Amino acid sequence: MPDYWDASAILKLYAAEDDSEYFLNLTSALDKPIFSSAIAATEILCALFRKETEGVFKAGLAKVTYQRFRSDCETGRILLVPYGGDVLEEVERIVRIASTPRRPVMIRSLDLIHLATALVTKSTVLVATDNRLRTLGSRLKLKLLP
Numbered sequence: 001m002p003d004y005w006d007a008s009a010i011l012k013l014y015a016a017e018d019d020s021e022y023f024l025n026l027t028s029a030l031d032k033p034i035f036s037s038a039i040a041a042t043e044i045l046c047a048l049f050r051k052e053t054e055g056v057f058k059a060g061l062a063k064v065t066y067q068r069f070r071s072d073c074e075t076g077r078i079l080l081v082p083y084g085g086d087v088l089e090e091v092e093r094i095v096r097i098a099s100t101p102r103r104p105v106m107i108r109s110l111d112l113i114h115l116a117t118a119l120v121t122k123s124t125v126l127v128a129t130d131n132r133l134r135t136l137g138s139r140l141k142l143k144l145l146p
Helices: 007-011 020-028 039-053 061-074 085-098 109-120 131-139
Strands: 003-005 034-037 078-081 125-127 143-145
Touching: 003 007, 003 109, 007 034, 007 039, 034 039, 034 109, 039 061, 039 109, 061 078, 085 109, 085 131, 109 131, 125 131, 131 143
Parallel strands: 003 034, 003 125, 034 078, 125 143
Antiparallel strands: none
């Protein structure tokens, strides 16, 4: 079964953050590609250029880094799953789970797409750092990393 990575976790492979080493070590131990939603490409592109705009990256580094990410997608290291009807059906099911009156999870739309894509790809492991995504992922019986 594939491991599913949220965009925030993938970003740590390309932009040095305090916990990036942990995520780099996870990928070095993998003998299979990372799965994520096609929306991750847009999320990563925006995050990289935000880092450049904020001065975390020097000028031009966002473009170069995004090209590295795209290259990893083209070589199959990262497989981006299209957002289609199968994902939408899972989104509709998961939003009902997130909206239970006793224990609601205020999940964002893109996070719903990520969780639905993880389930469509039959992933059993969710690599993510967002707490709401992790809470709902746990309810969906996904193993959480870290």
